[in-house]
Amino acid sequence: MEVYTTENEQADAVRRFFAENGKALAIGVVLGIAALGGWRYWQTHQSSEMTQASAAFQQANQAMTDKKAQGVEDLEKFVQSNSNNYGVFAALQLADHFAQVKDFANAEKQLTQAQGQAKEENLLSLVNLRLARIQIQQNKFDDALKTLDGVKGEGWTALQQDVRGNVLLAKGDAKGAREAYSKGLDSKPSQTLQNMLRMKLNNLSS
The missing domain is CATH 1.20.58 (Methane Monooxygenase Hydroxylase; Chain G, domain 1)
Incomplete structure (x- = not known):
């Protein structure tokens, strides 16, 4: 099923549907209206989810900044429950924390999870770059070279x-x-x- 990024694209698709399926015009109208309503609902839902994720990230991030004992655990829980950019940012921060205390195994764990969550090329490149550096610290040189292949963009x-x-x-x-x-x-x-x-x-x- 195609994913549309704008309502205009969706409207164009509905018009093409009408042109190609004149005999099913009535059904097409119903589907078009339903799809448009669904798209608007999805946009609102996504916006609401990201707003909530942003607030939760700021709260967990502040706990880490304040060096509260619960901070690391809260941020780990946040990463587990947010497979979006905020989850990736949280994992990056956790990895930095673990690297500072020379817990490279946990740093690698966080970055590996972020690697699977990052959808944007630049963010994924950042994750891969940091993961390769952590792998060097563990003498995982071949793994680091493989990870570096995932760093894209001039x-x-x-x-x-x-x-x-x-x-x-x-x-x-x-x-x-x-x-x-x-x-x-x-x-x-x-x-x-x-x-x-x-x-x-x-x-x-x-």
Whole structure:
């Protein structure tokens, strides 16, 4: 079943239905009205759900910020019950918390869950990038390289190649690391990232 992003698209589809199915005009009208009403209900329902999720995220996030003992547990429950962007943001925050206390296994668990929930390419790339870094901390170098393949989009190239270079260097592949850092530089990243990549290349040359 097609999913329509605007009411205009839906109206166009209903008109096409009428043109192609003149004999079923009456049924088409009923279906068109029902679909339009359903679409409006779905929009309202989705908006309400996201508003509630936003409020719940802010509450759980504040508990973490205030370093309350219940904060981590509340945020974990939030991630489990919200398979949307807010759930992904919460998982990212939890992963950061666990990484800070060097609980990399739990950090990986949160990021793996976020990986399955992220629907937008940029958000998924961010999750994959952080997951690869956590996998490096656990010496899961092959897993990290596979995860980095999920980092998409030109804007992520330099960061992706930077982390890839780190993985390859950790595996003893200095040539591969040099190629990765060079690709990162070729993507014309920010000045700060350019400086970092050049420094890593210089260290490999020395």
